[in-house]
Amino acid sequence: MPKIRIGLIGYGGIGRVHAAAYRAIPFHYGLPADSIEIAGVATTSGETAKRAADEIACGFYTDDYRELLQREDIDAVDICTPNNAHHEIALAAAGARKHIYCEKPLAMNASEAASMTRAVRDAGVKSQVTFNFRFFPAVMRARQLMESGFLGRVFSFRGRYHRASYIDSGKPMSWRLQRAVTGGGALFDLGSHILDLLYFVLGEFDSVSGTLDTLIKERPIAKGSAETAPVDVDDIALLHARTLDGTLGTVEISRMGTGATNDLSFEIFGQKGAIRFDLNEPAWLSVYDARDAAAPLGGQRGFRKVEAGSRYDGQRAPDWTMSPDFMRSHAECQYQFIRSIWEDTATAPSFNDGLHVQKIMAAAEASSRNGGWVKLADV
Numbered sequence: 001m002p003k004i005r006i007g008l009i010g011y012g013g014i015g016r017v018h019a020a021a022y023r024a025i026p027f028h029y030g031l032p033a034d035s036i037e038i039a040g041v042a043t044t045s046g047e048t049a050k051r052a053a054d055e056i057a058c059g060f061y062t063d064d065y066r067e068l069l070q071r072e073d074i075d076a077v078d079i080c081t082p083n084n085a086h087h088e089i090a091l092a093a094a095g096a097r098k099h100i101y102c103e104k105p106l107a108m109n110a111s112e113a114a115s116m117t118r119a120v121r122d123a124g125v126k127s128q129v130t131f132n133f134r135f136f137p138a139v140m141r142a143r144q145l146m147e148s149g150f151l152g153r154v155f156s157f158r159g160r161y162h163r164a165s166y167i168d169s170g171k172p173m174s175w176r177l178q179r180a181v182t183g184g185g186a187l188f189d190l191g192s193h194i195l196d197l198l199y200f201v202l203g204e205f206d207s208v209s210g211t212l213d214t215l216i217k218e219r220p221i222a223k224g225s226a227e228t229a230p231v232d233v234d235d236i237a238l239l240h241a242r243t244l245d246g247t248l249g250t251v252e253i254s255r256m257g258t259g260a261t262n263d264l265s266f267e268i269f270g271q272k273g274a275i276r277f278d279l280n281e282p283a284w285l286s287v288y289d290a291r292d293a294a295a296p297l298g299g300q301r302g303f304r305k306v307e308a309g310s311r312y313d314g315q316r317a318p319d320w321t322m323s324p325d326f327m328r329s330h331a332e333c334q335y336q337f338i339r340s341i342w343e344d345t346a347t348a349p350s351f352n353d354g355l356h357v358q359k360i361m362a363a364a365e366a367s368s369r370n371g372g373w374v375k376l377a378d379v
Contacts, residue, residue: 001031001035001342002342003034003035003036003037004035004036004037004075004076004338004341004342005037005038005039005073005074005075005076006022006036006037006038006039006074006075006076006077006078006101007038007039007040007041007042007065007068007069007071007074007076007077007078007098008038008040008041008042008052008056008077008078008080009041009042009065009068009077009078009079009080009081009089010042010043010079010080010081010082010085010103011041011043011048011049011052011055011080012080014080014103015052015080016055017326017327017330018078018080018130018330018334019038019055019056020327021327021330021331021334022036022038022331022334024327024328024331025331025334025335025338027316027317028312028315028316028317028328028331028332028335029314029315029316029335030316030317036338037058038056038058039058039059039060039071039073039074040053040058040059040060040061040062040068040071040073040074041053041056041058041060041061041062042061042062042063042064042065042067042068043061043063044063045063046061046062046063049061049062049063065077065089065092066092069092069093069096069098070096074098075098075099075341076098076099076100076101076126076337076338076341077089077093077098077099077100077101078101078102078334079093079100079101079102079103080103081103082175082181082182083105083107083108083181083182083183083188084108084180084181084182084183086102086103086106086107086108086112086116087107087108087112087115087116090102090116090119090120090127091115091116091119093125094116094119094120094122094123094125094127095119095123097123097124097125098125099125099126099127099337099341100120100125100126100127100128100351101127101128101130101334101337102116102127102128102129102130102351102354103129103130104129104130104131104192104193104196104354104357105183105184105188105192105354105357105358105361106129106351106354106355106357106358107183107354107358108182108183109183109358109362110355110358110359110362110379113351113354113355113358113359114355116351116354116355117351117352117354117355120351126337126340126341126347127347127350127351128333128336128337128340128347128348128349128350128351129349129350129351129353129354130330130333131192131193131196131197131200131333131349131353131354131357132326132329132330132332132333133193133196133197133264133279133329134196134197134200134329134333134349135328135329135330135332135333135336136277136279136282136308136324136329137283137308137309137310137311137312137324138277138282138283138284138285138306138308139197139200139201139277139285140308141285141306141308142201142268142275142277142285143200143201145275145287146201146202146268146275150270150272150273150275150289151268151269151270151271151272151273151274151275152270152271152272152273153270153271153272154202154245154247154268154269154270154271155247155269155270155271156247156248156249156268156269157198157202157247157249157250157266157267157268157269158249158250158251158266158267159194159195159197159198159249159250159251159252159265159266159267160194160251160252160253160263160264160265160266161190161191161193161194161252161253161254161263161264162190162252162253162254162257162260162263162264163190163254163255163257163260163261163262163263164255164256164257164258164259164260164261165255166216166235166255166256167256167257167258169216169219170219170220171219171220172219172220172221172222172223172225173219173220173221173222173229173231176189176233177219177231177232177233178232178233179232179233182233184233184234184361184365185212185214185231185233185234185235185237185255186233186234186235186236186237186253186254186255186256187212187234187237187253187361187364187365188233188361189255190253190254190255190264191237191251191253191361191364192357192361193264194251194253194264194266195251195357195360195361196349196353196357197264197266197277198241198249198251198266199353199356199357199360200349200353201266201268202243202247202249202268203243203244203245204243204244204356205241205242205243205244205356205359205360205363205376206242206243206244206246206375206376207241207242207363207373207374207375207376208239208240208241208242208360208363208364208367208373208374208376209239209240209241209367209372209373209374210237210238210239210240210363210364210365210367210368211237211238211239211367211368212234212236212237212238212364212365212368213234213235213236213237214231214232214233214234214235215235215236215256216231216235216256217230217231218230218231219231234368235254235255235256236253236254236255236256237251237252237253237254237364237368238250238251238252238253239251239252239253239364240373241360242373262279262280263279263280264278264279265277265278265279265280271290272289272290272291273287273288273289273290273291274287274288274290274303275287275288276303281305282308282323282324282325283307283308283309283310283323283324284305284306284307284308285305285306285308286303286304286305286306287303287304287305287306288301288302288303288304289301309321309322309323309324310322310323310324310328312332336348356376359376359379360376362376362379363375363376363378363379366379
């Protein structure tokens, strides 16, 4: 396969994750070490760009992402910036005929996400969103079970994503707490992930009823500062949601989940069975089969853990018995994007998928403002 040369735009914490994952892909799949290259990096200052280039060991760095787009030795760009820059960069990259890999959420709002989706379609470039949690084998197994009809008629679902990252009222302001930069709070930051997982496993959403709240309304402008600034994004989002086939469920999203480190899970209940996924046990999917015998003696009905491990198609290392982790899910998500370029196949999760999640979040925000259920078709 021809070498894929990546231009990395943004190099904060998630930029480092992406860079490390690109480096790991050849080891996982037995590819030549130079089959994927980070050929350039752009940040908002020359100083940080140089530091990033030194860490990555790439030959080109700049404080203007447009210079990356002008280079013939860049095949695809990876957008790791705050949310308010995604739209501008993606449109410019599509205009330059570069393939695009973009961090979640796709945009600041549904209108921007729709514009980005049109741009990549019209340009004929590959595009993918970083919904990396899809790429835990247990989640992929859950989707397989759903597609096979294992659960029968689906009665209901429940999803949750809790972290304790903002329970300290002394934690200072950051871009994640400013609507002008991020577009939303916990709903966008964490909610985009769990909503995508439910969409991936269950199918499209139809409507949402939501309540969003800001629990700490002011924070220091800097660490230790007595001066504060208002927080204008949500800390918590509680949703009722209905899928296109009428299935009703609940979704809890919070950055104020005291005691929660990174607690993401979902449950789906059906006529013939049920499934549970918990990110804290990433190598297993819990499965309940209502067709099992229920006798007190000799019966086997009950939730059982089904091994998933690291069952990635074509993986060379490590072997499948090892538990997958956060970095591995990123590497797999990025690998599937690169494979789509090599093999000229459709990407998933696509910008269309990112747009659907954006509409779910927009419906939740509209419901929280105005009350009642809001259809995705109306946002």
